[in-house]
Amino acid sequence: MTSQGDEATPRSVQLSVDGTVVTATEGDSLLAVCRGLGVEVPTLCYGDTLTARNACRICVVELDGNRTLVPACSRPAEEGQVVHTDSARVRTSRKVVLELLGSSVDLSLTKGVEAWNERYEADPSRFGPSAAPAGIGERDRRVTGEHHHADPLTAATVAQPAKIDNPLYVRDYSKCILCFKCVDACGEQWQNTFAISAAGRGFDARIATEFDVALTDSACVYCGNCIAVCPTGALMSTAEFDLRGAGNWAPERQHETTTVCSYCGVGCNLTVHVQDNEIVNISSPSDHDVTHGNLCIKGRFGYVNVQPPRRRVKD
Amino acid sequence: MDLHFTAKDPTTAERDAVDDVLGAPLDRTAVDRAATGQYLRAERGGAAVRRQRHLLLPALLALVDRVGWISPEGLDYIGLRLGVAPAEVYGVASFYALLALEPRLTRSVVHVCVDLACRMAGGVDEQRHRYEDSDTLVVDSACLGQCDRAPAAMVTEPGAPARHRVDAREATVIAQCGEASLTLLRRVDVIAPTDLDAYRAHGGYVALRRALDIGPAAVRAEVDAAGLVGRGGAAFPTGRKWAAVAAAPGQPHHLVCNADESEPGTFKDRVILEGDPFAVIEAMTIAAYATGCEHGWIYLRGEYPLARARLEEAMARARRGGLLGPNVMGRGFAFDVEVFRGAGAYICGEETAIFNSIEGYRGEPRTKPPFPVEVGLFGRPTLVNNVETLINVLPIVADGAAEYRRLGTVGSPGPKLFCLSGSVRSPGVYEVPFGTTLGGLIERAGGLTEGRTLQAVLIGGAAGSFVGPEQLDLPLTFEATRAAGTTVGSGVVMVIDDQADLVDLVTRIAAFFRDESCGQCVPCRVGTVRQEEAILRLSVGKRQRHERAHDLEILHDVGQTMRDASICGLGQTAWNAIESALTRFKLFPEDAP
Ligand SMILES: Cc1cc2nc3c(=O)[nH]c(=O)nc-3n(C[C@H](O)[C@H](O)[C@H](O)COP(=O)(O)O)c2cc1C
Ligand code: SF4
Ligand code: SF4
Ligand code: SF4
Ligand code: FES
Ligand code: FES
Numbered sequence: 058m059t060s061q062g063d064e065a066t067p068r069s070v071q072l073s074v075d076g077t078v079v080t081a082t083e084g085d086s087l088l089a090v091c092r093g094l095g096v097e098v099p100t101l102c103y104g105d106t107l108t109a110r111n112a113c114r115i116c117v118v119e120l121d122g123n124r125t126l127v128p129a130c131s132r133p134a135e136e137g138q139v140v141h142t143d144s145a146r147v148r149t150s151r152k153v154v155l156e157l158l159g160s161s162v163d164l165s166l167t168k169g170v171e172a173w174n175e176r177y178e179a180d181p182s183r184f185g186p187s188a189a190p191a192g193i194g195e196r197d198r199r200v201t202g203e204h205h206h207a208d209p210l211t212a213a214t215v216a217q218p219a220k221i222d223n224p225l226y227v228r229d230y231s232k233c234i235l236c237f238k239c240v241d242a243c244g245e246q247w248q249n250t251f252a253i254s255a256a257g258r259g260f261d262a263r264i265a266t267e268f269d270v271a272l273t274d275s276a277c278v279y280c281g282n283c284i285a286v287c288p289t290g291a292l293m294s295t296a297e298f299d300l301r302g303a304g305n306w307a308p309e310r311q312h313e314t315t316t317v318c319s320y321c322g323v324g325c326n327l328t329v330h331v332q333d334n335e336i337v338n339i340s341s342p343s344d345h346d347v348t349h350g351n352l353c354i355k356g357r358f359g360y361v362n363v364q365p366p367r368r369r370v371k372d
Numbered sequence: 373m374d375l376h377f378t379a380k381d382p383t384t385a386e387r388d389a390v391d392d393v394l395g396a397p398l399d400r401t402a403v404d405r406a407a408t409g410q411y412l413r414a415e416r417g418g419a420a421v422r423r424q425r426h427l428l429l430p431a432l433l434a435l436v437d438r439v440g441w442i443s444p445e446g447l448d449y450i451g452l453r454l455g456v457a458p459a460e461v462y463g464v465a466s467f468y469a470l471l472a473l474e475p476r477l478t479r480s481v482v483h484v485c486v487d488l489a490c491r492m493a494g495g496v497d498e499q500r501h502r503y504e505d506s507d508t509l510v511v512d513s514a515c516l517g518q519c520d521r522a523p524a525a526m527v528t529e530p531g532a533p534a535r536h537r538v539d540a541r542e543a544t545v546i547a548q549c550g551e552a553s554l555t556l557l558r559r560v561d562v563i564a565p566t567d568l569d570a571y572r573a574h575g576g577y578v579a580l581r582r583a584l585d586i587g588p589a590a591v592r593a594e595v596d597a598a599g600l601v602g603r604g605g606a607a608f609p610t611g612r613k614w615a616a617v618a619a620a621p622g623q624p625h626h627l628v629c630n631a632d633e634s635e636p637g638t639f640k641d642r643v644i645l646e647g648d649p650f651a652v653i654e655a656m657t658i659a660a661y662a663t664g665c666e667h668g669w670i671y672l673r674g675e676y677p678l679a680r681a682r683l684e685e686a687m688a689r690a691r692r693g694g695l696l697g698p699n700v701m702g703r704g705f706a707f708d709v710e711v712f713r714g715a716g717a718y719i720c721g722e723e724t725a726i727f728n729s730i731e732g733y734r735g736e737p738r739t740k741p742p743f744p745v746e747v748g749l750f751g752r753p754t755l756v757n758n759v760e761t762l763i764n765v766l767p768i769v770a771d772g773a774a775e776y777r778r779l780g781t782v783g784s785p786g787p788k789l790f791c792l793s794g795s796v797r798s799p800g801v802y803e804v805p806f807g808t809t810l811g812g813l814i815e816r817a818g819g820l821t822e823g824r825t826l827q828a829v830l831i832g833g834a835a836g837s838f839v840g841p842e843q844l845d846l847p848l849t850f851e852a853t854r855a856a857g858t859t860v861g862s863g864v865v866m867v868i869d870d871q872a873d874l875v876d877l878v879t880r881i882a883a884f885f886r887d888e889s890c891g892q893c894v895p896c897r898v899g900t901v902r903q904e905e906a907i908l909r910l911s912v913g914k915r916q917r918h919e920r921a922h923d924l925e926i927l928h929d930v931g932q933t934m935r936d937a938s939i940c941g942l943g944q945t946a947w948n949a950i951e952s953a954l955t956r957f958k959l960f961p962e963d964a965p
Binding site: 152184274 | 375376378444447448456457458459460461462463466467468469470471472473474511512513514716717734739741883886887888889890891892893894895897898899900901902904905906908909912922926929930932933935936937938939944
């Protein structure tokens with residue numbers, strides 16, 4: 058149980074991280090404390106603009122007196138805690154989480170994974186060759202409670218064709234680690250549109266519209282705020298998706314210009330990503346106090362008015 | 373919020389089913405697109421409508437009860453009525469095994485149990501065939517909580533009203549029926565379950581009267597002094613929990629009676645709920661009184677139709693008798709109870725998953741801390757107790773802690789219900805004092821089935837562990853089982869004889885966890901899959917030695933990570949029973965040829 062501190066004036070507390078005694082503000086996350094100390098803690102589902110969801114468990118640390126490991130991203134700092142960020146148990150859990158994700162999800166665009174795999178000696182291939190990808194909509198039709206018979210000689214994955222159903226962005230759920238960030242951004246934490254939700258259960262859980270209808274039949278307003286928080290590239294603008302598909306995505310040839318959106322008077326910062334004199338993405342800085350990284354369809358995708366899309370939706 | 377609905381209007385039957393739960397819509401034109409000819413983009417009613425979100429799951433169940441499945445139109449109608457986006461309604465509906473999102477147009481649906489006790493009772497396949505006909509859809513189910521009557525199935529016929537019945541072997545309710553030594557089971561099968569006068573004549577409502585006489589603090593002190601320990605599986609001291617809820621700032625407090633009972637092999641709560649529903653209601657009233665709760669919820673698994681009917685009837689009679697309602701026993705204390713029906717999800721027995729389920733969200737466990745005693749149902753301090761835990765309060769309050777402690781051991785006081793199933797002559801629920809040995813308990817159930825020898829006992833359910841015949845002297849207490857590397861858990865004692873296939877049981881346990889994981893966290897969502905795959909590889913038998921070693925290493929690493937890094941008890945225990953079978957029974961010896 059957390060102690061009932063006076064909320065108006067947060068207490069400062071002392072705790073130890075890997076033997077270093079540190080003073081922190083009560084209620085700060087252990088992640089913030091570690092980062093303040095320069096202790097690296099990997100994170101995947103944590104986002105600086107969202108409430109921690111504690112789903113990926115890659116950030117676990119060992120806390121003396123706790124039966125299990127605890128997620129650094131959401132466990133608040135408390136007086137007297139003794140935290141270990143690199144114990145054998147921590148290393149094993151981080152290694153296996155990387156292996157479980159790496160063997161079931163396409164992490165090729167997830168930042169940090171390669172270095173973490175090396176650091177924790179993770180070997181995602183240890184579970185055997187990957188199972189064949191699911192067909193279009195197949196994973197969306199899985200029935201909850203019905204046992205999905207495993208082929209033990211291959212490792213089950215979430216591989217499936219990308220969902221391309223609108224001109225603006227693509228959902229490639231074979232890259233989805235189910236971090237829930239897009240759902241939270243689309244729902245009550247930012248956008249309040251609730252176009253998508255987690256659906257199904259267990260390994261069949263997925264992000265979906267109702268009955269897997271196309272985005273164009275859903276409540277989606279194409280704000281792209283889900284794209285902004287997606288850590289894996291599962292959600293991606295069509296412009297970027299097509300360039301990548303054609304082998305022409307070249308970050309080294311890109312530059313970013315931050316400006317102010319001219320559509321309305323709110324004053325959202327826009328970061329325009331340009332490659333070869335062509336706008337390839339628009340984002341907003343997550344630390345900007347007007348947008349917190351969010352935009353609307355006009356800021357995010359309105360650039361098609363100055364620069365017609367390279368290509369229409371593939372069917 | 374700007375809701376967006378695309379589907380066509382619901383059928384009359386669908387609309388009626390939902391309206392039965394939610395009441396008639398206030399503004400008919402707002403929910404009838406045929407009348408307005410417009411897409412429904414805005415919900416009306418604002419916060420007052422959205423505050424009813426706890427009716428989401430009941431409304432979904434009502435649709436399935438009436439028409440057999442949840443159509444896009446029916447789903448939209450619920451969303452529209454409650455001000456919840458269809459994607460969210462879909463997210464909730466697709467969480468539960470008893471809710472169908474594809475047309476089910478047969479006259480009946482049969483859920484055939486394919487779990488541990490029913491497998492051992494023989495022929496899951498035969499069971500499936502038994503129900504097959506053109507007008508029946510047969511689906512597999514995890515344990516139905518009828519293991520003493522295995523093999524079991526649940527038959528559902530949608531309609532108005534829907535009919536649900538459990539189809540299982542005929543058996544006596546309890547073998548100990550009427551024995552003078554019984555405390556918890558003393559009324560079961562002795563009185564008519566919903567006869568309030570008979571309940572009173574057999575000691576009912578003595579405890580509540582005493583509680584109201586001595587006051588909440590004294591009740592809590594009594595429960596604390598009795599050393600009551602939670603029976604739901606986590607073995608938490610009840611007195612401490614009650615003290616924390618009573619002291620929690622913020623009103624109202626909520627009470628949840630956990631009757632989800634989905635741990636494979638567990639059926640004790642069902643026997644109580646079906647056989648002595650007033651006891652549960654009385655005990656909840658005392659718990660509410662002692663901890664400042666105004667409202668109680670019984671979260672009842674959807675597979676217990678008889679328990680539901682008996683509870684509803686008993687609650688109505690208690691209300692009529694002034695034992696529930698605004699003025700309980702005329703003493704100025706207000707308390708009422710409602711039954712909340714689950715919809716097929718083992719994880720919804722986890723205490724924080726219950727909150728999400730009742731509130732109309734996906735039944736995913738929440739992160740602790742904060743703990744339920746501080747932030748629980750609807751964000752309020754909440755007391756969650758198991759059915760069996762609660763009914764122990766009756767003798768504690770009626771006769772005092774000292775009397776209660778005469779049974780059991782210092783660390784595990786009082787009587788305990790065990791669920792005996794598998795290869796025993798008289799399977800069923802048995803009430804014995806804590807400290808009874810495993811062998812003694814099996815003897816109590818008539819001993820092993822004729823002509824069989826003991827191979828193993830599964831204690832504590834799928835989240836528990838297998839022990840061997842050398843453990844027959846093990847005293848069944850929290851402390852002794854812990855020391856022996858096993859657990860009392862939910863009171864499962866499943867007896868496995870020499871003819872049962874342990875590999876098959878272990879494989880089923882792996883499948884169970886894969887199916888029942890909520891999918892929220894990586895260690896459990898993917899770990900349970902890798903665990904099942906490795907078990908299946910090992911059970912093929914034709915593996916090379918280094919391949920076995922490799923798979924065993926996978927099981928250990930993944931198991932350790934599920935235990936250490938999962939959010940909740942499901943993932944944390946998903947490796948327990950399998951680990952025990954591997955280490956204690958050398959199921960897949962590394963050095964086998
Ligand atoms: C996956 C899972 C399923 C559970 N199922 C049940 C259940 O069906 N009934 C129950 O009483 N407790 C269940 N529990 C334990 C509850 O979380 C909780 O500890 C218990 O209801 C508290 O009551 P007690 O203190 O009276 O034991 C479950 C826990 C987990 C992790
Ligand atoms: S683009 Fe905006 S509205 Fe559409 S799914 Fe993403 S967050 Fe939701
Ligand atoms: S699509 Fe991206 S943001 Fe959404 S859950 Fe998957 S990985 Fe997370
Ligand atoms: S451990 Fe399993 S059931 Fe529990 S939260 Fe994680 S995925 Fe869900
Ligand atoms: S980053 Fe902490 S659980 Fe995912
Ligand atoms: S009812 Fe079939 S195993 Fe419990």
